[in-house]
Amino acid sequence: YIQLLFSCQFSDSAGYVGFANLPNQVHRKSVKKGFEFTLMVVGESGLGKSTLINSLFLTDLYPERYIPGAAEKIERTVQIEASTVEIEERGVKLRLTVVDTPGYGDAINSQDCFKTIIQYIDNQFERYLHDESGLNRRHIIDNRVHCCFYFISPFGHGLKPLDVEFMKALHGKVNIVPVIAKADTLTLKERERLKRRVLDEISEHGIRIYQLPDADSDEDEEFKEQTRVLKASFTPNIPFAVIGSNQLIEVKGKKIRGRLYPWGVVEVENPEHNDFLKLRTMLVTHMQDLQEVTQDLHYENFRSERLKRTGK
Amino acid sequence: PHTGPVESKNEAAMSELVPEPRQKPVVPMKPMGINANLLGYIGIDTIIEQMRKKTMKTGFDFNIMVVGQSGLGKSTLVNTLFKSQVSRKSSGWNREEKIPKTVEIKAIGHVIEEGGVKMKLTVIDTPGFGDQINNENCWEPIEKYINEQYEKFLKEEVNIARKKRIPDTRVHCCLYFISPTGHSLRPLDLEFMKHLSKVVNIIPVIAKADTMTLEEKTEFKQRVRKELEVNGIEFYPQKEFDEDLEDKTENDKIRQESMPFAVVGSDKEYQVNGKRVLGRKTPWGIIEVENLTHCEFALLRDFVIRTHLQDLKEVTHNIHYETYRAKRLNDNGGLPPMTVETEENHESNL
Numbered sequence: 001y002i003q004l005l006f007s008c009q010f011s012d013s014a015g016y017v018g019f020a021n022l023p024n025q026v027h028r029k030s031v032k033k034g035f036e037f038t039l040m041v042v043g044e045s046g047l048g049k050s051t052l053i054n055s056l057f058l059t060d061l062y063p064e065r066y067i068p069g070a071a072e073k074i075e076r077t078v079q080i081e082a083s084t085v086e087i088e089e090r091g092v093k094l095r096l097t098v099v100d101t102p103g104y105g106d107a108i109n110s111q112d113c114f115k116t117i118i119q120y121i122d123n124q125f126e127r128y129l130h131d132e133s134g135l136n137r138r139h140i141i142d143n144r145v146h147c148c149f150y151f152i153s154p155f156g157h158g159l160k161p162l163d164v165e166f167m168k169a170l171h172g173k174v175n176i177v178p179v180i181a182k183a184d185t186l187t188l189k190e191r192e193r194l195k196r197r198v199l200d201e202i203s204e205h206g207i208r209i210y211q212l213p214d215a216d217s218d219e220d221e222e223f224k225e226q227t228r229v230l231k232a233s234f235t236p237n238i239p240f241a242v243i244g245s246n247q248l249i250e251v252k253g254k255k256i257r258g259r260l261y262p263w264g265v266v267e268v269e270n271p272e273h274n275d276f277l278k279l280r281t282m283l284v285t286h287m288q289d290l291q292e293v294t295q296d297l298h299y300e301n302f303r304s305e306r307l308k309r310t311g312k
Numbered sequence: 313p314h315t316g317p318v319e320s321k322n323e324a325a326m327s328e329l330v331p332e333p334r335q336k337p338v339v340p341m342k343p344m345g346i347n348a349n350l351l352g353y354i355g356i357d358t359i360i361e362q363m364r365k366k367t368m369k370t371g372f373d374f375n376i377m378v379v380g381q382s383g384l385g386k387s388t389l390v391n392t393l394f395k396s397q398v399s400r401k402s403s404g405w406n407r408e409e410k411i412p413k414t415v416e417i418k419a420i421g422h423v424i425e426e427g428g429v430k431m432k433l434t435v436i437d438t439p440g441f442g443d444q445i446n447n448e449n450c451w452e453p454i455e456k457y458i459n460e461q462y463e464k465f466l467k468e469e470v471n472i473a474r475k476k477r478i479p480d481t482r483v484h485c486c487l488y489f490i491s492p493t494g495h496s497l498r499p500l501d502l503e504f505m506k507h508l509s510k511v512v513n514i515i516p517v518i519a520k521a522d523t524m525t526l527e528e529k530t531e532f533k534q535r536v537r538k539e540l541e542v543n544g545i546e547f548y549p550q551k552e553f554d555e556d557l558e559d560k561t562e563n564d565k566i567r568q569e570s571m572p573f574a575v576v577g578s579d580k581e582y583q584v585n586g587k588r589v590l591g592r593k594t595p596w597g598i599i600e601v602e603n604l605t606h607c608e609f610a611l612l613r614d615f616v617i618r619t620h621l622q623d624l625k626e627v628t629h630n631i632h633y634e635t636y637r638a639k640r641l642n643d644n645g646g647l648p649p650m651t652v653e654t655e656e657n658h659e660s661n662l
Binding site for chain 1: 353354355356357358359360362363364366367368369372374393394395424426427428429431470472473474476555556613614617618619620621622623626630634638641642
């Protein structure tokens with residue numbers, strides 16, 4: 001291939017062809033189509049998962065929630081519940097599906113509790129594989145799980161055995177983002193200590209959590225720098241220590257989401273109080289990458305294993 | 313295998329939403345409607361920016377084929393379109409150079425960059441088309457080439473360890489050059505377009521349009537459009553693929569008024585009114601290629617490159633390729649063609 005480079009200005013100057021407009025054409029089509037994203041939340045009951053999801057997307061995904069008592073919980077097995085919400089912002093439509101996993105970690109013996117979850121993830125891969133291999137591919141629905149928030153309890157000293165087992169079983173199937181829940185039970189120092197402990201244990205057990213992308217070597221310097229800055233602004237905070245709230249409290253004349261204690265108000269969107277904003281920003285600025293990694297890594301692994309097995 | 317119970321209140325809604333008879337999904341998926349309670353800014357619109365960055369990063373493939381008798385200015389036109397020597401002109405004046413006995417397919421690739429966007433452009437020339445005394449079936453090698461590219465893509469797609477980005481050699485656009493006789497289409501034109509409009513996006517262009525006056529041009533275009541319609545030839549943009557009203561309105565205008573584009577190509581520059589322009593110099597004046605009052609080259613360029621480039625690729629992928637694929641699967645009893653995982657195909661995904 002012959003490489004021809006043009007230095008051109010964005011106008012009808014002599015050398016301008018106009019295919020630099022191609023990203024705009026893609027943009028227009030993408031906006032028309034809208035986006036789909038599936039987020040799974042996993043963690044023991046009472047860690048604030050639902051509240052956090054509501055806070056993240058400013059929705060009320062769980063309006064009439066029924067919270068079962070302990071006796072009931074003994075009988076329950078892990079369920080999979082999906083809710084879909086359409087969010088529109090500045091002309092961009094997002095179809096967000098949140099997959100909840102009530103019952104996880106509740107049983108006295110939680111030995112099998114993540115099998116259901118693994119099955120659900122595999123089923124979505126299976127369904128996509130089936131659709132992709134079929135005759136009518138015009139409207140394939142992508143229900144694959146693009147990201148999994150794993151909630152770590154702030155009450156322990158690090159990861160629990162169940163946490164380790166779950167993440168080891170799922171890191172090859174889904175992008176795992178570990179989250180320390182109910183972070184307002186910890187002082188800042190305790191938080192740092194817990195984060196460090198969790199990261200050490202993750203590395204000790206060879207668990208692969210979602211990594212923010214690095215810039216490719218062949219990209220231009222400006223783009224590489226942007227990627228580096230982006231990565232540097234989030235990586236030191238992982239795992240994100242977050243607080244969620246469904247309540248609006250008035251602080252300095254403004255209504256904000258927070259938790260009112262006798263000793264003060266914890267503000268959800270205050271970066272000095274917790275990593276909520278970082279988590280949300282990281283998620284929305286990496287939706288594209290999360291989907292890509294799901295498609296190119298997790299799904300392709302599933303697919304090649306499946307095809308090898310059936311010999312097709 | 314155990315699956316979680318489905319909430320009963322959502323089941324009814326679910327069956328409304330899914331028209332196809334298929335195994336009931338494990339989880340209820342009922343969208344909860346547009347959220348009106350946004351008390352702040354989430355940042356979802358940044359997805360657009362992410363997609364844009366991604367497309368800029370991965371670059372684009374674009375494959376354009378030119379078909380028409382020799383001497384109609386195909387290579388010159390492509391060079392004019394992309395403002396560079398991407399197609400080598402056949403030295404038609406050299407009597408030593410033989411006209412190929414059969415249609416040849418020559419693909420030449422270039423990487424061109426503009427405004428940070430990299431395009432891998434491949435121009436596929438078809439010398440020999442329509443040049444013989446007996447031109448029967450001369451479109452067959454072309455149809456074969458187009459289908460071979462679909463086959464190549466299909467084979468890679470069904471591979472066990474397939475490439476992350478499947479190389480796309482499929483023909484996205486075929487410019488068909490109509491000779492400016494001023495009378496009508498020739499039988500060969502009709503035959504070619506009838507066969508090929510079913511497998512590739514055809515854009516008919518009237519070549520060397522500087523041989524016609526404005527009135528002759530308008531009449532000829534009308535006649536050609538009528539002939540195409542009467543013969544059921546669906547050129548790009550095809551009516552049945554208009555996605556919404558906006559597309560339909562825009563495309564109707566192009567189909568009914570502008571096409572086929574009457575073009576003039578040139579790779580020579582002249583000074584006109586203090587500006588350097590591409591053109592053809594004659595004793596009676598300079599024909600300015602990019603001047604809309606002289607010819608419709610600028611319309612063709614804007615259409616193919618500035619507005620419909622992405623759509624040409626999408627129609628090729630979503631319609632033509634899928635048609636080919638469906639036929640192959642059907643012929644093979646519903647199964648994809650057998651692939652063997654060879655050493656050269658295997659790529660680690662980790």
